[in-house]
Amino acid sequence: MAENSLKRSCDVVVIGGSTGGLDVLLKVLPALKPTLSFTIIVVLHRKNSADSTLEALLASRTSIPVREVEDKDVLAVGHIYLAPADYHLLIEADKTFSLDYSEKVNYSRPSLDVTFESAADVYGDTLVGILLSGANTDGTKGLAAIKKEGGITIAQKPETAQAPFMPQQAIDNVAVDFILDIPDMISFINALNN
Amino acid sequence: MIAEAEVDILLNDLYELYGYDFSNYSRASLKRRIVRLWMLDKFPSFAEFRYRVKSDADYLKRFVEEITVTVTEMFRDPLFYRCLRTEILPTLTAKPFIRVWHAGCATGEEVYSMAILLKESQILHKSLLYATDLNPTALEKARRGIFPLGSMKQYSENYIESGGILDFSSYYTAQYGQVKFDEKLAEKMIFSTHNLVSDRSFNEFDLIMCRNVLIYFDKPLQDRVLSLFDESLGQLGYLALGTKETINFSTIKPNYKQQGKEKIWRKIA
Ligand SMILES: C[S@@+](CC[C@H](N)C(=O)[O-])C[C@H]1O[C@@H](n2cnc3c(N)ncnc32)[C@H](O)[C@@H]1O
Numbered sequence: 001m002a003e004n005s006l007k008r009s010c011d012v013v014v015i016g017g018s019t020g021g022l023d024v025l026l027k028v029l030p031a032l033k034p035t036l037s038f039t040i041i042v043v044l045h046r047k048n049s050a051d052s053t054l055e056a057l058l059a060s061r062t063s064i065p066v067r068e069v070e071d072k073d074v075l076a077v078g079h080i081y082l083a084p085a086d087y088h089l090l091i092e093a094d095k096t097f098s099l100d101y102s103e104k105v106n107y108s109r110p111s112l113d114v115t116f117e118s119a120a121d122v123y124g125d126t127l128v129g130i131l132l133s134g135a136n137t138d139g140t141k142g143l144a145a146i147k148k149e150g151g152i153t154i155a156q157k158p159e160t161a162q163a164p165f166m167p168q169q170a171i172d173n174v175a176v177d178f179i180l181d182i183p184d185m186i187s188f189i190n191a192l193n194n
Numbered sequence: 195m196i197a198e199a200e201v202d203i204l205l206n207d208l209y210e211l212y213g214y215d216f217s218n219y220s221r222a223s224l225k226r227r228i229v230r231l232w233m234l235d236k237f238p239s240f241a242e243f244r245y246r247v248k249s250d251a252d253y254l255k256r257f258v259e260e261i262t263v264t265v266t267e268m269f270r271d272p273l274f275y276r277c278l279r280t281e282i283l284p285t286l287t288a289k290p291f292i293r294v295w296h297a298g299c300a301t302g303e304e305v306y307s308m309a310i311l312l313k314e315s316q317i318l319h320k321s322l323l324y325a326t327d328l329n330p331t332a333l334e335k336a337r338r339g340i341f342p343l344g345s346m347k348q349y350s351e352n353y354i355e356s357g358g359i360l361d362f363s364s365y366y367t368a369q370y371g372q373v374k375f376d377e378k379l380a381e382k383m384i385f386s387t388h389n390l391v392s393d394r395s396f397n398e399f400d401l402i403m404c405r406n407v408l409i410y411f412d413k414p415l416q417d418r419v420l421s422l423f424d425e426s427l428g429q430l431g432y433l434a435l436g437t438k439e440t441i442n443f444s445t446i447k448p449n450y451k452q453q454g455k456e457k458i459w460r461k462i463a
Contacts, residue, residue: 102223
């Protein structure tokens with residue numbers, strides 16, 4: 001099954017993290033191929049201040065263009081998009097982003113579940129969802145939605161996570177396709193490229 | 195999950211029965227709000243959900259209020275308010291009369307924040323704040339000026355970060371877990387329902403605030419609403435949007451100049 005999954009084409013990789021998630025990204029991003037054949041969407045729980053330092057920090061680790069999403073941005077191939085602080089990030093059928101300032105979900109805004117579910121709805125089996133370190137239950141429902149729509153689901157190997165609770169929660173509740181440490185995660189994402 | 199066709203059926207009911215047109219709203223967010231409400235109110239089937247929306251006027255109010263998102267805060271994005279305080283309002287003080295329009299004011303926290311800024315700039319006495327929203331229930335809350343005490347710590351921090359120097363609690367009186375804002379602030383506010391989709395321009399303004407409303411609209415509707423604001427702004431008037439919203443892809447853009455890095459534009463032609 002995994003073999004078949006890998007042969008399918010991938011349009012979007014959505015990566016969600018909470019406590020400890022940023023550190024993983026800072027290791028993964030520099031190791032990715034600079035020209036990607038898909039789009040990466042990053043959702044991190046962050047303190048709700050409107051500073052742009054996170055965008056700059058991620059951009060400093062990769063030559064792939066990184067952009068904090070503005071309302072109605074079009075998803076471009078080969079780019080990394082970051083969910084802005086204090087908004088939920090959704091994806092429209094016409095492959096543009098929408099922002100939503102509604103109640104927090106799992107005590108979080110942006111919520112990983114919201115973006116994962118929305119991406120699953122639009123991208124179906126061409127979506128890959130990766131859940132990183134965190135001390136929250138966010139992301140589990142989202143991975144379940146991705147799985148249900150035929151996408152590939154990955155959880156960070158809990159032993160390698162600064163906060164193992166979040167990936168463990170997903171592993172306990174969803175039949176995730178892969179449980180990967182950081183080097184394997186890097187190889188996996190690079191192998192999606194074509 | 196709800197089927198696309200079911201969303202269409204509901205939207206069509208709302209339009210035919212009540213005249214609310216949500217067809218140009220951002221679909222992903224609308225759909226999520228509908229599913230959320232369906233779960234929250236535990237309807238066993240779509241048919242039952244739909245029946246309730248069609249037959250119960252009180253439920254309709256709840257439905258519209260829940261799918262349109264009335265979440266808001268006082269002094270949200272303090273640096274935006276600081277810019278209003280230090281850059282924008284000083285250019286208005288010479289005017290004999292100042293008109294502000296809060297389009298999509300929700301439960302009014304933004305309007306009270308503005309009244310405080312105007313008061314501290316000593317121009318509240320000659321200002322009028324028109325606060326409009328689609329949701330009558332939200333406007334009713336705004337009119338009362340009563341907010342949860344629990345939010346005040348955050349609001350007070352926001353206020354200070356926006357450049358406020360007074361004791362924030364001097365603006366309200368607390369009672370039973372709630373606070374009521376000074377009636378003097380509310381004297382200059384006019385609340386009214388106004389639907390940005392279907393209602394027209396109703397006055398000429400010096401400053402229009404429409405924050406975190408356009409994110410719920412698709413691009414064609416955003417463009418229509420921005421033209422409505424353009425018609426409603428006087429010469430050299432200001433248009434202020436939410437931090438992630440822009441006029442850059444709209445037809446009105448050539449006539450506007452962005453003020454610094456905040457999402458505030460000035461009408462220059
Ligand atoms: C998220 S709130 C924004 C409140 C406030 N401006 C802020 O930024 O905190 C969005 C508001 O837009 C209102 N709204 C949505 N559609 C509207 C329409 N067609 N006409 C007027 N108001 C609308 C909703 O009722 C809601 O109160």
